[in-house]
Amino acid sequence: MSKGTSYTTESFLAKCKELHPNLDFSQVLEYPGIRGYVTVSCPVHGQLTKQAANLVRSNGGCAACGRTGASRKGREYFLTGFAEMHGDRYDYSLVPDRFTANDKIPVICREHGVFNPYVSGHKKGTGCPVCVGRGKWNTDSFKQECKRRYPHLDFSLVEYTGIVGRVRVVCPRHGEFTAVASELVTNRKSRQGKGGFGCWGCANEGKEGARLAKAVWVGRFIKRHGRQYDYSLLPDEITTQVKINVICPAHGVFSVLPHNHKKSGMCPKCNGQYRTTVEFIAAAKKLCPRLDFSETIYTGANNKVTLICPTHGRFQRTAADVIKDLGSKTVFGCQKCSRGHNKGIAGVPREEWITRFEAQHGAAYSYELLPDTILATRKIPVLCPEHGLFNPVATHHVRASRCPKCVREEARSRSGWGSTKWAERQKERFASLYVVEMKSEQERFYKVGITYNKVGHRLSGLPYTHQILAVYQSMDAVSVWRLEVRIKALYKGRKYIPSQVFAGRQECFSNIDGLITNVLYPLAAQSLGVLKQPAQEQAVLFPL
Incomplete structure (x- = not known):
């Protein structure tokens, strides 16, 4: 109302x-x-x-x-709705006089017989499932989908005649059998609910420990754990109730049940479980050599161990918490030390920090600029051999913080574009960085870009007149890419977005004072000074 x-x-x-x-x-x-x-x-x-x-x-x-769920509308109302949606494609003579919108009703497909859709779904468009599946598959596409779902079965004898037809399949253990096509390419419980074996014989054996091919299990393991483990020791056939040997690259071989490993079973040592006190102490010392483990006795991951801090003395922690915390929050093992350093109360010697950094990052970075004493919450100078200086917080770097430029390049590479992809397109051509002035009656700005083509060809067809101010060329395509990135960073405060749309309009600037004289000319002079193989490499800067 x-x-x-x-x-x-x-x-x-x-x-x-x-x-x-x-x-x-x-x-x-x-x-x-x-x-x-x-x-x-x-x-x-x-x-x-x-x-x-x-x-x-x-x-x-x-x-x-x-x-x-009883409808306000009667049978005729729904039959009218069905006719509007499906026309005369189906026969509704079996539909009862009374039903609700949430009920299933018997509907007759004039070609494939009775099916039972929900009233509300059929009114919205749900039709005969056999008719819906028609035309989706041919023999090749059907075989390909079946092989994806059941890689251990042989589908070479399959001749696809329709979704309700039967096909011939060969199991390496139980021989040839036939199956309805729809059961193999849908998620119906008749086959997928049996553990996804495809073969009824394998599915029935699954109750007592079915054997599946190595490739099937390895595919499932990789889906859960990625490429974290080595499965070269697995037998050709694997029984669900017999442990398998898996190789952890950090801790060697460990045994686990196949189904447990498929769900979550990790290397027990990576998960904080060790067999002996010696193994536990060795792992803990790598993470925090400043602690004294002389009184440590390991009796299980969930039991407490005794540790000695040189500053705060003896304390106890759960063994699993020690390994977890040493690699994450409480950087120094001792919680009192960690709380003090997180507040910036005192510093820890440079050598200890370097040990922890190298345990996380290996030899990826240089720490020669670090001060003698470092506070956990302060930024530190770290040298990337590729991109130079960056300044992470000490605790962030000991966990995972990396060179931001390396991270960005990896992200670009994963997305399909980056310095690596750029270099792959070189094909023995010079890589050119160009600086041009662009004008129209209303606008005047500068553009910087890179190309493998002639600069004039690259700029043809733009909605502005242009004048090439300088070009830097080199056979080192990656260095040209990085030079452009460096210029964009230097002049990001002068970025200009032209009113006309064209490819590369995000690389324009309102002013480039000092770019040619202070950046490009010194770089070109340095490159020419060390040039030894002119036929293979060239670095020149010239106004055109």
């Missing part, structure tokens, strides 16, 4: 009958007002007392019918 609407008895009854045609309003003799109550009859649930305000809303009918 819209705000402010008033009803007479006749208009009230007309509105109610329009909204609730299944209810009987014969007992309503007078409109009681919008807050008054009236008695109506439901053919299923009998007499009801309803407030007038509820009856003039579409959802204010019989509450019991609403809870059971």
